[in-house]
Amino acid sequence: MSTLGPQTLGELGEAAVLARIFPRLPESGATILGPGDDAAVLRAPDGRFVVTTDTMIHGPDFRLAWSTPHDLGWKAAATNLADIAAMGAQPTALVVALAAPADTDIAVLEGIADGLRDACEALAPGCGVVGGDLSSSATFTIAVTAFGDLEGRDAVLRSGARPGDVLAVSGALDLAARGLELLFERAVDDSGAADAARAIALRAEFAAELDAQLAPRPPLLDGPAAARGGATAMLDVSDGLAIDARRIATASGVRLDIDSTALESPTSLTGGEAHALLATFPPEVPLPGGFRVIGHVREGEGLSVDGIPYDARGGWDPYVDGVR
Template sequence: MSSSGVDPQRVGHTAESELLARILPRFRAADAALVGPGDDAAVVRAPDGRFVVTTDLMVHGPDFRMAWSTPFELGWKAAASNLSDVAAMGARPTALVVALAATADLPVEFLEQLADGIREGCAAMAPGCGVVGGDLSVSATLTIAVTAFGDLEGREPVLRSGARAGDVLAIAGSMGRAAEGLDLLFRRGVDADGHPDAEATALLRAEYPDLIRAQTAPRPPIGHGVIASAAGATAMMDVSDGLLLDASRLAAASDVRLDLSSTALEPHGPFALRGGEDHSLLAAFPTQDAVPAGFTVIGQVVPGRGVSLDGTDLDPRGWDPYSSWSGAQG
């Protein structure tokens, strides 16, 4: 029953056309859209002649728990995780395509609130970006798939492979806060049997609102992708799997070593190195003076391979959704 005492309308009892009629008006039109939802495909402007495209999947179980996230937060996070990948290429996000596979007993209101989260996430993090199409289906597992597009606006894409020895390594956004929030949820957002629990989570939200929000509805600095590109960033990537693991990927692509500074990382806490899902932007710049406002220097690019901390080699383990969620069933 809903809070009003009325049994909510369920996805399995609602025609697709009715679902679309209730969901689509909740999305904001994308500025780049020439043809939006309603035809077999959308038409989106690409003034640069090129476009950036990325996709990300969120599945109930390995990627989120409904007891820990509101539907609005799920929509926001689905937007954030894709917008950050576009930003990491130095592009401006322009449009999203959203596919939802919902369980038949899911209230239609849940999907409406999820759509609200996507709309508000785009408005807050990438103004002008909106949903231009997608698909709906029914599944035994709630699944959210988003594809994002971006405009390079005449700039070259910023790749992972451009860092060179002598560059300065910097990051925009938080480090480890999403993982710290998730750690709280694993330890205290559960019932007596260890299953994710909405009532326990509500208490955590009241006690640690910023940390829980960092996990359930992250707000990465999307606009800093374009700023970094304009400042001459030589390499950049989204930090979704933890600073250490993603830094090792950038180092491998550029065939360099990234030497991190413990002094720079210490204020960010114990999850800074290995905690995932902050969706911050890790970038290399040719000089210290080139590092733009909003980025914090955390190390240097030096000859060699791999990642080190104050010159000591590190094992590049990080966020792994397949292992991180093991044992957290229910």
């Protein structure tokens, strides 16, 4: 214990840690009963709620040498809320289960709480943290479950694309993957280990790419906007455009044809973690928000690029590809 008083989670204990974190967390407009009891109670105004869960794990999903605590909180919120938005729902709330080594400094958790708050405020105003859990673990882990409100609309599924629809995307497809490539090439030391000083210098030089990877800004408001605007299918591009477009094709029983001239770079087709929204719209409707056309829905199956079948896998599997 330093002369500044207890600073690690182990020195402070669970109650003191929670007392330091709770005031920093964003409040949810859907809260009926917030943290502090056995469970929270939330509003579901149309008698339904949307739910998704996604976990970030030190090693496969992030490096503490590359991400600031604020980045971690931001990304954990943003990526989960993107799955809510991809259903056409308005994000309303999060619960956060955090597991960290006992020697973790409280400042790390405070930074994560600030990142959760700032991401909610910037990307999904009114969304907040309604509950959580704090555990001791050898592996730093952030498991988030997110909620949304369909506001009386049908959910936009992967299965609704129809031949003749346009294929459109909102958000960058290649920046996050290029950011990760840059980190692995240039933010490592001579042994290949993640290097914090080099990551800071790299971020100053390639802000757009590294921000897209470390603190992404998925266009969450375009999810409900797409639903209101008549989207027939939609998903969050998390594993790469090729993999995720094929998911819509399979679920809808159609072929998706991508126009290569509409893509920023070859990385757009395979780069993971874009957290862009990929949607199909009837040809006659004006595209809402930031959506731009990148292809068309055709009869058939699978994925093609400029009309030529595209069978490469593309993208990333946490088990097959392992820890990079």
